[in-house]
Amino acid sequence: GAGVSQSPRYKVAKRGQDVALRCDPISGHVSLFWYQQALGQGPEFLTYFQNEAQLDKSGLPSDRFFAERPEGSVSTLKIQRTQQEDSAVYLCASSPRGLAIEQFFGPGTRLTVL
Amino acid sequence: GQNIDQPTEMTATEGAIVQINCTYQTSGFNGLFWYQQHAGEAPTFLSYNVLDGLEEKGRFSSFLSRSKGYSYLLLKELQMKDSASYLCAVRNQAGTALIFGKGTTLSVSS
Numbered sequence: 001g002a003g004v005s006q007s008p009r010y011k012v013a014k015r016g017q018d019v020a021l022r023c024d025p026i027s028g029h030v031s032l033f034w035y036q037q038a039l040g041q042g043p044e045f046l047t048y049f050q051n052e053a054q055l056d057k058s059g060l061p062s063d064r065f066f067a068e069r070p071e072g073s074v075s076t077l078k079i080q081r082t083q084q085e086d087s088a089v090y091l092c093a094s095s096p097r098g099l100a101i102e103q104f105f106g107p108g109t110r111l112t113v114l
Numbered sequence: 115g116q117n118i119d120q121p122t123e124m125t126a127t128e129g130a131i132v133q134i135n136c137t138y139q140t141s142g143f144n145g146l147f148w149y150q151q152h153a154g155e156a157p158t159f160l161s162y163n164v165l166d167g168l169e170e171k172g173r174f175s176s177f178l179s180r181s182k183g184y185s186y187l188l189l190k191e192l193q194m195k196d197s198a199s200y201l202c203a204v205r206n207q208a209g210t211a212l213i214f215g216k217g218t219t220l221s222v223s224s
Binding site: 004033035040041042043044045048055056058059091098099101102103104105106107108 | 118144145147155156157158159162201203208209210211212213214215216217
Protein backbone atom coordinates (compact mmCIF):
# COMPACT_ATOMS: atom_id res chain seq x y z
CA GLY A 1 0.00 0.00 0.00
CA ALA A 2 1.16 3.50 -0.79
CA GLY A 3 -0.64 5.34 2.00
CA VAL A 4 0.02 6.04 5.67
CA SER A 5 -0.78 3.03 7.85
CA GLN A 6 -1.41 2.89 11.56
CA SER A 7 -1.70 0.03 14.01
CA PRO A 8 -3.58 -1.09 15.88
CA ARG A 9 -6.76 0.37 14.41
CA TYR A 10 -8.56 -0.09 17.73
CA LYS A 11 -7.15 -0.29 21.23
CA VAL A 12 -8.98 -0.75 24.50
CA ALA A 13 -6.95 -0.09 27.63
CA LYS A 14 -7.73 -0.13 31.30
CA ARG A 15 -7.02 3.10 33.13
CA GLY A 16 -3.42 3.13 34.23
CA GLN A 17 -2.11 0.90 31.44
CA ASP A 18 0.58 1.99 29.01
CA VAL A 19 -0.15 1.91 25.26
CA ALA A 20 1.99 2.21 22.13
CA LEU A 21 0.56 3.35 18.80
CA ARG A 22 2.46 2.83 15.58
CA CYS A 23 2.58 4.90 12.40
CA ASP A 24 4.14 3.87 9.08
CA PRO A 25 4.38 6.99 6.91
CA ILE A 26 4.56 7.07 3.15
CA SER A 27 8.01 5.91 2.08
CA GLY A 28 10.44 8.80 1.70
CA HIS A 29 8.30 11.34 3.50
CA VAL A 30 10.46 13.58 5.64
CA SER A 31 7.77 15.08 7.83
CA LEU A 32 5.56 13.20 10.27
CA PHE A 33 2.79 14.60 12.45
CA TRP A 34 0.64 13.21 15.26
CA TYR A 35 -2.82 14.56 16.04
CA GLN A 36 -5.48 13.70 18.63
CA GLN A 37 -9.12 13.87 17.58
CA ALA A 38 -11.83 13.69 20.21
CA LEU A 39 -15.37 12.77 19.16
CA GLY A 40 -17.06 15.59 17.29
CA GLN A 41 -13.95 17.78 17.30
CA GLY A 42 -11.25 18.68 14.82
CA PRO A 43 -7.80 17.11 15.08
CA GLU A 44 -5.48 18.70 17.65
CA PHE A 45 -1.77 18.83 16.97
CA LEU A 46 0.46 16.79 19.25
CA THR A 47 3.95 16.66 17.78
CA TYR A 48 6.05 16.99 14.61
CA PHE A 49 9.13 15.16 13.33
CA GLN A 50 11.45 16.07 10.52
CA ASN A 51 13.28 12.83 9.79
CA GLU A 52 14.30 11.55 13.24
CA ALA A 53 14.33 14.97 14.89
CA GLN A 54 11.33 15.94 17.00
CA LEU A 55 11.13 19.63 16.16
CA ASP A 56 7.85 20.51 17.84
CA LYS A 57 6.23 18.76 20.78
CA SER A 58 4.25 21.73 22.00
CA GLY A 59 0.93 19.92 21.62
CA LEU A 60 1.67 16.96 23.86
CA PRO A 61 -0.84 17.34 26.71
CA SER A 62 1.32 15.96 29.50
CA ASP A 63 4.56 14.19 30.23
CA ARG A 64 2.65 10.91 29.99
CA PHE A 65 2.77 11.33 26.22
CA PHE A 66 5.97 10.47 24.41
CA ALA A 67 6.73 10.09 20.70
CA GLU A 68 9.75 8.84 18.83
CA ARG A 69 10.93 8.24 15.28
CA PRO A 70 14.41 6.78 15.79
CA GLU A 71 15.30 5.99 12.18
CA GLY A 72 13.33 8.71 10.48
CA SER A 73 10.59 6.45 9.18
CA VAL A 74 8.25 4.54 11.52
CA SER A 75 7.01 6.49 14.53
CA THR A 76 5.55 5.38 17.84
CA LEU A 77 3.33 7.42 20.14
CA LYS A 78 3.40 6.10 23.68
CA ILE A 79 0.94 7.03 26.39
CA GLN A 80 1.81 6.05 29.91
CA ARG A 81 -0.70 5.50 32.74
CA THR A 82 -3.66 6.09 30.43
CA GLN A 83 -6.63 8.06 31.72
CA GLN A 84 -10.20 8.24 30.48
CA GLU A 85 -9.65 11.67 28.92
CA ASP A 86 -7.05 10.08 26.63
CA SER A 87 -9.86 8.30 24.78
CA ALA A 88 -9.75 9.63 21.23
CA VAL A 89 -8.67 8.82 17.69
CA TYR A 90 -4.94 9.32 17.21
CA LEU A 91 -4.11 10.35 13.67
CA CYS A 92 -0.72 10.23 12.03
CA ALA A 93 0.09 12.24 8.91
CA SER A 94 3.15 12.53 6.69
CA SER A 95 4.32 14.90 3.99
CA PRO A 96 7.23 14.89 1.55
CA ARG A 97 8.99 17.86 3.13
CA GLY A 98 8.61 20.44 5.85
CA LEU A 99 6.41 22.99 4.14
CA ALA A 100 4.67 20.69 1.70
CA ILE A 101 1.12 21.72 1.00
CA GLU A 102 -0.58 18.41 1.61
CA GLN A 103 -0.44 16.23 4.67
CA PHE A 104 -1.49 12.63 4.03
CA PHE A 105 -3.39 11.17 6.96
CA GLY A 106 -3.55 7.60 8.11
CA PRO A 107 -6.81 5.92 9.18
CA GLY A 108 -6.10 6.54 12.86
CA THR A 109 -6.07 4.44 16.00
CA ARG A 110 -9.21 4.63 18.11
CA LEU A 111 -8.16 4.42 21.76
CA THR A 112 -10.76 3.71 24.41
CA VAL A 113 -9.68 3.90 28.04
CA LEU A 114 -12.04 2.19 30.48
CA GLY B 115 -3.96 32.47 21.21
CA GLN B 116 -5.39 30.35 18.48
CA ASN B 117 -9.05 30.44 17.51
CA ILE B 118 -10.68 29.02 14.41
CA ASP B 119 -14.45 29.29 14.05
CA GLN B 120 -16.73 27.54 11.61
CA PRO B 121 -20.41 26.59 11.77
CA THR B 122 -21.14 23.28 13.44
CA GLU B 123 -23.68 21.98 10.94
CA MET B 124 -25.10 22.83 7.54
CA THR B 125 -27.68 21.16 5.31
CA ALA B 126 -28.20 21.40 1.57
CA THR B 127 -29.85 19.55 -1.29
CA GLU B 128 -28.33 17.70 -4.21
CA GLY B 129 -27.29 19.96 -7.07
CA ALA B 130 -27.19 23.06 -4.90
CA ILE B 131 -24.27 25.31 -3.93
CA VAL B 132 -23.11 25.67 -0.34
CA GLN B 133 -20.58 28.02 1.24
CA ILE B 134 -18.83 27.06 4.48
CA ASN B 135 -17.25 30.00 6.28
CA CYS B 136 -14.21 30.00 8.52
CA THR B 137 -12.77 32.83 10.58
CA TYR B 138 -9.43 32.59 12.32
CA GLN B 139 -7.32 34.42 14.85
CA THR B 140 -3.89 32.88 15.15
CA SER B 141 -0.53 34.04 16.39
CA GLY B 142 1.10 33.13 13.09
CA PHE B 143 -0.04 32.29 9.57
CA ASN B 144 1.55 30.10 6.95
CA GLY B 145 -1.39 29.08 4.83
CA LEU B 146 -5.02 28.07 5.19
CA PHE B 147 -6.22 24.58 4.39
CA TRP B 148 -9.51 22.79 3.91
CA TYR B 149 -9.83 19.08 4.56
CA GLN B 150 -12.78 16.72 4.08
CA GLN B 151 -13.44 13.96 6.58
CA HIS B 152 -16.08 11.29 6.10
CA ALA B 153 -17.33 9.67 9.30
CA GLY B 154 -14.83 7.19 10.66
CA GLU B 155 -12.23 8.00 8.01
CA ALA B 156 -9.04 10.02 7.74
CA PRO B 157 -9.10 13.67 6.68
CA THR B 158 -8.25 14.22 3.01
CA PHE B 159 -6.82 17.41 1.56
CA LEU B 160 -9.12 19.66 -0.48
CA SER B 161 -7.47 23.05 -0.90
CA TYR B 162 -4.77 25.48 0.15
CA ASN B 163 -4.64 29.28 0.14
CA VAL B 164 -1.69 31.38 1.15
CA LEU B 165 -2.43 34.55 -0.83
CA ASP B 166 -5.69 36.49 -0.92
CA GLY B 167 -8.20 35.44 -3.51
CA LEU B 168 -10.04 32.49 -4.92
CA GLU B 169 -8.57 29.09 -5.75
CA GLU B 170 -10.77 26.90 -7.94
CA LYS B 171 -10.45 23.15 -8.21
CA GLY B 172 -13.29 21.42 -10.03
CA ARG B 173 -16.49 21.60 -8.00
CA PHE B 174 -14.65 23.03 -5.01
CA SER B 175 -13.30 26.56 -4.58
CA SER B 176 -11.67 28.22 -1.60
CA PHE B 177 -11.30 31.91 -0.82
CA LEU B 178 -8.96 33.72 1.54
CA SER B 179 -8.82 37.24 2.96
CA ARG B 180 -5.82 37.53 5.26
CA SER B 181 -6.68 41.04 6.41
CA LYS B 182 -10.09 39.86 7.60
CA GLY B 183 -8.93 36.48 8.92
CA TYR B 184 -11.59 34.88 6.78
CA SER B 185 -11.92 31.99 4.38
CA TYR B 186 -14.73 30.07 2.77
CA LEU B 187 -15.08 26.78 0.96
CA LEU B 188 -17.58 26.75 -1.89
CA LEU B 189 -19.02 23.46 -3.05
CA LYS B 190 -20.98 23.42 -6.30
CA GLU B 191 -23.30 20.82 -7.83
CA LEU B 192 -23.59 19.04 -4.53
CA GLN B 193 -23.72 15.24 -4.51
CA MET B 194 -24.79 12.88 -1.76
CA LYS B 195 -21.17 11.77 -1.36
CA ASP B 196 -20.28 15.32 -0.29
CA SER B 197 -21.96 14.64 3.06
CA ALA B 198 -18.99 14.85 5.41
CA SER B 199 -17.21 17.07 7.91
CA TYR B 200 -15.24 19.96 6.43
CA LEU B 201 -12.26 21.09 8.45
CA CYS B 202 -10.67 24.52 8.21
CA ALA B 203 -7.03 24.64 9.35
CA VAL B 204 -4.29 27.24 9.63
CA ARG B 205 -0.63 26.26 9.45
CA ASN B 206 1.54 27.85 12.09
CA GLN B 207 4.39 30.18 11.22
CA ALA B 208 7.06 27.52 11.69
CA GLY B 209 5.19 25.13 9.42
CA THR B 210 5.26 22.40 12.05
CA ALA B 211 1.55 22.11 12.77
CA LEU B 212 -1.95 22.51 11.39
CA ILE B 213 -4.38 24.15 13.79
CA PHE B 214 -7.84 22.82 13.00
CA GLY B 215 -11.30 24.19 13.63
CA LYS B 216 -13.94 21.87 15.04
CA GLY B 217 -15.30 21.10 11.60
CA THR B 218 -18.61 21.72 9.82
CA THR B 219 -20.82 18.69 9.30
CA LEU B 220 -22.54 19.00 5.93
CA SER B 221 -25.58 16.88 5.21
CA VAL B 222 -26.70 16.65 1.58
CA SER B 223 -30.20 15.36 0.95
CA SER B 224 -32.00 14.38 -2.24
